[in-house]
Amino acid sequence: MIKPELLAPAGNFETLHAAFLHGADAVFLGMGTLNLRAYSENFSVDDLPEIMRIAGEYSGKVYLVLNTMPNDDQIIEVEQFLIQLANSPIKPSAMIVSDPGVIRLCGKIVPEIELHLSTQTGTFNSESLKFWAEQGITRVVLPREFSLEQIAHSVSQEICEIEVFVHGAMCVSVSGRCLMGAYISGRHPNHGECSQPCRFSYDIVARDGAGNLMPDKGFSVEEENGTAYIFNSKDLNTLEIIPQLIETGVHSLKIEGRNKSVHYVSSVIKAYRAAIDGYFEKGDSYVLPESYRTELELLDHRPYTTGFVGGDAQMQSVSFAKEKSKIRVVGVVKEVLPNCVAVVDVKNPFKTEELLSILPANAKVAPYNLAFTEIVDLSGNRMNTAITNRVVCVKNSSENKLKVGDMIRRVIG
Template identity: 35%
Template sequence: MSTAVQERGRGKRVRLDKPELLAPAGNLEKLKFAIHYGADAVYIGGQKYGLRSNADNFSKEEMREGVEFAKQYGAKVFVATNIYAHNEDIDGLEDYLRGLQEVGISAIIAADPIIMETCRRVAPELEVHVSTQQSVMNWQTVQFWKEQGIERVVLAREVSMQEIDEIKAHVDVEIEAFIHGAMCSSYSGRCVLSNHFTDRDSNRGGCSQSCRWKYDLFTKDQPEGAPLATDFPMFAEDDDAFTMGSKDLSMIDHIADMIESGVDSFKIEGRMKSIHYVATVVNAYRQAIDAYFEDPDHFVLNPVWREEIYKAANRPVNDGFFYEAPGHEDHIFEPEDKVVGFDFVGLVMEYDEATGMALIQQRNHFKSGQEIEFFGPNGTHFKQVVGRIEDESGQELTAARHPLQLIRLQTEMPVKKWDMMRKKTGK
């Protein structure tokens, strides 16, 4: 069912139900972290038909395990089948979709009408969600998809807040919108740069992110005094290289507007992002959404949520197309302003309340004397300096060097299983 809302002063909507928080899951481990850190649903890719062919996509058995894990938390699993299919892609489609239904997937995210139609015919228990690849930007197109029996429409990233208001006013169908993650320099991912430059089809899962590359620029206009040549460089050899990548989207500062817009599902981009990124971003939006519903009339953004987002940021951020069309300042044409990043260095496996000792699974190198930070979905959030490190037998170590090594250390405050331990990048 679409969002239940009531109108109040000057058109502001009061939500009667929480929006779904939808997180990316590039592999089974990321799926579990996303759900444990607060996602109501996750979207994954299978071995075929998705637009992230370089991600650690799911086998059928991994999907089954992911669905069973999600059920424990009351969460759902969606599968991206959002390629634009060529003739050779159709073979095996029916069996693939039946397999998704059999393992308990809740919905597919599709762009190609033949994939949608085939799913409704051979796997009717699966919901069909129209992918952002369809570039839906107006209420009449949303109405069209509703009339085709589609349960949810994922809006194009180019839709404004005003356009969302108009869509919600005209059509009663579930709406999903991106609230965080990478933006595309083309219309909602409809790009052929990758095809031309690398022979990798961006609309069949092979995008090489050509817009993020660094380029030299040339002109055919001969500068005065330049030697005769076909093309002339526009910049000096030591100038910054040109790129055309856009800044990332982040709506954490406008979460109240997003909630009051009536959007049913808030989507975070990033199936190829790290576990630390997924857990951090999901946890920040989870806290913000929950805090809003505790007291909508007095909601105030906690700056800690924004700080958490920045700890996982890869690029500078903006608010996309929601309020006004981005300008040149919303693109990255030169070396980026680096946000101080953090590395995921350990995962809490056990905690002994009597001794204050935590069993930590090492994920990146750390050593005694370094400042680290613990955070988790149940309120854990503190910094401390690493003291004595022991292996499982109690032998003292100067550092945790070995991947997935189990070590013990004293924590200054209680921690819980699944809490994460991080340090500043490069420290």
């Protein structure tokens, strides 16, 4: 059985590092505006040496996302970018592309870099897989509309590697086929600018007898809590069906979210790392610790669904807005000293004896709770409360399990 790669999003250097630290095998990231996250921080070609150095520390891979659908003005920008990449001594492990013109340019300018086909292209059958393999594509990211059986069938054709999304936001429309953002706000989804109008709340506006719109005669579409999100898709969460996904033989399991925070990416990657490793070590007898399920519930998310992969018929959430994260990061461990003492960079205030939740930087350790018996400043003065943007030393009474990079969190509510 193939152990699938766990593929994480990275919007900046901090997330890139955290993704590998918490167990990602590979990351995908964008450069400039040539990808479908035009508004995330993104990287430049000059960042490649540092990106690949960090990946090398973890023997990880880096996939560069170039999946915009450029018109003739923008294709020049793509070409210039590829020439810059060709001149760089450091190259990414692969590029994720979707437009045939971009694929052609990649073949001409950087033929040595592997190409993965983005989900945006919409590869729905084996003949399409064969077509793309003939164009030099080595991996295809299947549409989110595929069931487990369809994923297994695609893998069994042995045409190329197969990647699927396992967690994160979903589109209400068929992958790569939505123009709502361009129509409503002039921001084109296929240029990475989607304003997500599917998440807006909508009203019904009446027309008079002659068919003219009457903007002052609006009716709210109410479902619950005073509003309705009629196109709002739930978020994908396949943690519970990871064993079935592994059994399809799929090569890569992808987490969505290049705009997500360091904490979100760390937390999600850790949960999926545990699920994949646990199934490989113990097979059907593996029971995923409850703390991983709880982690995903505590994060910022819309109601979860296993989506088309899990055969869930209820993927739209008409009556729920997004749930806010129930976790606040209050500190990050910078150094560990003898006698159960750790040096902490304080992000939000926390008190002695307060029960806090630790997200360990070690990918193999599950989240756990801990209270500090003592907080002192760097001059050795005792404090009841650690203050934001200070560095403090914390002590706990039992054996100190804290490690550099561990996140200290408060669970709210």
